[in-house]
Amino acid sequence: MAVKNTTIFSLLFSLAFLGLTCVHLTNALSSNYYDKTCPNVEATITSVVKKAMLNDRTVPAALLRMHFHDCFIRGCDGSVLLNSTKKNQAEKDGPPNISLHAFYVIDNAKKALEALCPKTVSCADILALAARDAVTLSGGPNWNVPKGRKDGRVSKATDTRQLPGPTFNISQLQQSFAQRGLGTEDLVALSGGHTLGFAHCSSFQNRIHNFSPKKSVDPTLQSSFAASLKNVCPAKNTPKNAGANLDSTPTTFDNRYYKLLLQGKSIFSSDQALATMANTKALVTKYASSKKEFEKAFVKSMIKMSSINGGGQEVRHDCRVVN
Known part of the structure; x- marks a missing residue:
């Protein structure tokens, strides 16, 4: 996904791919979608994100993670933004999403845009643009975000089981991404989003305590790094909000994540x-040695991921409730 990120690409949970409908990419999006109907859409959202960042440095990682979690369930349709009701528990209240935060940033952007161009800009588009701004304002690349997403009306907490988790092996990760039309290069590039954020102990306890019958600690962890994690996250009586930054520069979008991974200092x-x-591993090595190559790959994969068709049908007036 610093952010309360019990993984920028989700927190635990098993595969639920059997029977999962394959989501396809849409060609209906356009970079100039709002040029005539709401020409100041991007400047308005950027201003809101920038203001939020001044008060809370965890906002960028939160927005990036929120966008990922939105697109990986039902496509990029803003369903992660919907509130639960008496009759339905929504995605944001599913176990992997409990630690999502900064929804107020999307609310503030929506309010500002409703004043400028009512009933025009979808919440899904606001989230996609805010995620881009989160990266750019943290020192990362800028890119043209294709726009024209519609907001969905369905959001179910049980669907969060489909999110890839921090304990997944490479086969599970590849299968999860393939279900969304994303390949191995996308997997490695998008994992670089872990350059931003923070992880709670629960998401990596499996690596530092009782790893196997013969080893208490994952042997792929660098020894002094593992010791530091165990110190922060003891086996018993772990402080509620304890955890670790996802890399050593958790508020700067850079390629440090890949460098640390090769040193045995990854979190998940x-x-x-x-x-x-x-x-x-070849891709990890490539991105570790070149920030430019990482940024190029990340932008390509972000555009691909954020174009997954969510099948939404409306432009919500309030991002938290259907019209």
């Missing part, structure tokens, strides 16, 4: 999994 099992296959 799913991070370390990228070094278990020759082709994925």
Whole structure:
């Protein structure tokens, strides 16, 4: 996904791919979608994100993670923004999403845009643009975000089981991404989003306590780094909000994540999994040695991911409730 990120690409949970409908990419999006109907849409959202960042440095990681979690369930349709009701528990209240935050940023952007161009800009588009701004304002690349998404009306907490988790191995990660039309290169590039954020102890306890019958600590962890994690996250009586930054520069979008991964200093099992296959490790090495190559790949994969068709049908007046 610093952010309360019990993984920028989700927190635990098993595969629920059997029977999962394959989501396809849409060609209906356009970079100039709002040029005539709401020409100041991007400047308005950027201003809101920038203001939020001044008060809370965890906002960028939160927005990036929120966008990922939106697109990986039902496509990019803003369903992660919907509130639960008496009859339905929504995605944001599913276990992997409990630690999502900064929804107020999307609310503030929506309010500002409703004043400028009512009933025009979808919440899904606001989230996609805010995620881009989160990266750019943290020192990362800028890119033209295709726009024209519609907001969905369905949001179910049970669907969060489909999110890839921090304990996933490489096969599970590849299968999860493939279900969304994303390949191995997308997996490695988008994992670089872990350059921003913070992880709670619960998401990596499996690596530092009782790793196996013969080893208490994951042997792929660098020893002094593992010791520091165990110190922060003891086996018993772990402080509620204890955890670790996802890399050593958790509020700066850079390629440090890949460098640390190669040193045995990654946080999640799913991070370390990228070094278990020759082709994925080659990409990790490439991005570790070149920030430019990482940014190029990240932008390409972000555009691809954020174009997954969510099948939404409306432009919500309030991002938290259907019209």
